[in-house]
Amino acid sequence: MKPGEGAWDVVVVGAGPAGLLAAGRAAMLGARVLLLEKMEKPARKLRITGKGRANITNMKALEEQLKEIQPEPRFLRQAFQAFFNRDLIALLEAQGVATKVERGDRVFPASDLAWDVADALVAWAGAQGVEILPHARVERLVIHEGVFTGLGVARKSSRTPLEIEARCGILATGGQSYPATGSTGDGYRFAEATGHRIEALRPSLVRIETRPVHEGAQGLTLKNVNLTLWIDGKKQASEFGEVEFTARGLAGASVLRLSRKGVDAMAAGRMVAMTLDLKPALDPAKLEARLARDLEAHVGGTCGPLLRSLLPTPLVAVFCERLGLGPSAPAAQIQGSKRKQLLGLLKELRFEVTGHGSWEEAIVTAGGVSLKDIDPRTMASRKVGNLHFAGEVLDLDANTGGYNLQIAFSTGWLAGESAARQAVGSWLGGASLTP
Ligand SMILES: Cc1cc2nc3c(=O)[nH]c(=O)nc-3n(C[C@H](O)[C@H](O)[C@H](O)COP(=O)(O)OP(=O)(O)OC[C@H]3O[C@@H](n4cnc5c(N)ncnc54)[C@H](O)[C@@H]3O)c2cc1C
Structure with missing residues (x-):
């Protein structure tokens, strides 16, 4: 069947990872499925994930994975039970994409190419019988007496909008970060227009802007440091790992992981700060002893070389500035309160958080279609009949x-x-349930 010829069983909006899996699974079960994608190529975002390597899943157990999810991890239990990490790996391997597990149980394609994953999923969906229509931008949903019956589509090749009828619809339009990939938040508008609640949208997994900015340290990446988030002076969470100094603040894996709470707190007008523990392996007593040894070794010397023995070079100027001492000041000046201050800075180098990166650079969207309006057993809308949601469009x-x-x-x-x-x-009862 071609688009425009009679009614489809299922029409899926958005050929990202959620839409491809939704369409392929529906077709596998015998439905005639049309998958509409507004971009020229499906899965644009998937192709750039994991710095082009696609960290496709994680080998942690279901309960452990739920702990990484916000705001309501329990909502995902049935979905994870229906299709989880090993199912995905089996599906990809059957399509010729081998996978590997790296640090932190993260799974990547063995080729290190996100592109391979995207192409494999497109081929898999096609093999199930899914008709994929690119350059097809859904503009509105058609709802008749509270039930989804089809949608209106703008096509690049034609001025006349295409009206598509379908028994069921699945909205898998993604979030609204990295809009150049096609994820521009259309699904939120469709959902809201059809009576669904939308939880406030915020950029998440995003770099943060800080005060003071240390231009000299820009580009420095610190590994094995501990980063702590403070809200209204209270410690909220800490992350051990990598932190990068950028032109306007901090980035890197630990910053991204703390960004969600930080962005939310800023939106609520609260005071947000981050502190870096540059010596997480040394408790205060051990650090004190280490500093005493270094001071001993630099008797008669200056602050610059002393600090270099304790810090990566780009941070020496930062510490001099914060201590109010020039690099050529005598190391002997680091005594009494200055010595205490240095020990404090090494364990808690403080930054005020003043802002965060934009939608263009956020990895994901926090917020979205309210889970209260979706049945977790089926992903069906509780507001509109025959309409389902999948992926990042959900909250x-x-x-x-x-x-x-x-x-x-x-x-x-x-x-x-x-x-x-x-x-x-109901005749689906006998259909295969495995990928
Ligand atoms: C730079 C970057 C790196 C990332 N790396 C990782 C990673 O390594 N691991 C990880 O787990 N997650 C990663 N993510 C997050 C992950 O990519 C997303 O969570 C995931 O792609 C969401 O899948 P989705 O199918 O819901 O939406 P999307 O992938 O956003 O797909 C939605 C699709 O819908 C289409 N669409 C939207 N509106 C319409 C419309 N009106 N009509 C027709 N089509 C429409 C879009 O063009 C798009 O193709 C990363 C994200 C970014 C931005």
Whole structure:
């Protein structure tokens, strides 16, 4: 069947990871499925994930993965049970994409190419019988007496909008970060226009802006440091790992992981700060002893070389500035209160958080279609009949580690399965349930 010829069983909006899995699963169960994608190529965002390597999932157990998810991890239990990390790996391996597990149980394609994953999923969906229509931008949903019946689509090749009828619809339009990939938040507008609540949208997994800015340290990446988030003077959370100094603040894995709480607190007008423990392996007593040894070794010397023995070179100027001492000041000046201050700075180098990166650079969108309006057993809307949701359009987001893609794959699979059951009925009982 071609687009425009009669009614489809299932129409899926958005060919990202959620839409591809939803469409493929529905077609696998015998539904006639049309997948609409507004961009020229499906899965543009997936192709740039994990710095082009795609951290597709994580090998942690289900309960452990749920802990990485916000705001309501329990919502995902059925979706994860329906399709989880090993199912994804099996599906990809059957398509010829081998995978490997790295530090932190993160799973990547063995080729280190996100592109391979995207192409494999497109091929898999096609092999299930999904018709993929690129350059097809959905503009509105058609709802008749509270039930989804189709949608209106603008096509690049034609001035006349295409009206598509379908028994079931699945919205998998993604979030609104990295809009150049096609994820421009259209799904939120469709959902809101059809009576769904939208939880406030915020950029998440994003760099932060800080005061003071240390231009000399720009480009420095610190590994094995401990970063702590403070809100209104109270310690909130800490992350051990990598922190980068940027032109306007801090970035890197630890910053991204703390960014969600920080962004929310800033939006609520609260005071946000971050502190860096540059010597997490040394407790205060051990650090004191280490400093005493270094001071001894630099008797008669200056602050610059002394600080270099304790710090990466780009941070020496930062410390001199904060201590109010020039690099050529005698090291002997680091006594009494200055010595205490230096010990404090090494354990708690403080930055005020003044802002965060924009939608263009956020990895995910926090907020979205309210989970209260979605049935977690089926991903079906509680507001509109025959309409399902999957992926980042939902009010779900997670830490770095492959969890965001697993959310998209799992909710997509479950939405596709439920939509197919609804559209083509009970004879599906005997159909294969494995990828
Ligand atoms: C730089 C970057 C790196 C990332 N790295 C990782 C990682 O390594 N691991 C991880 O787990 N997560 C990662 N993520 C997050 C992950 O990519 C997303 O969570 C995931 O892609 C969400 O999948 P989705 O299918 O819900 O939405 P999307 O991937 O956003 O796909 C939605 C699709 O819908 C289409 N669409 C939107 N509106 C319409 C419309 N009106 N009509 C037709 N089509 C429409 C869009 O063009 C798009 O193709 C990363 C994100 C970014 C930006």
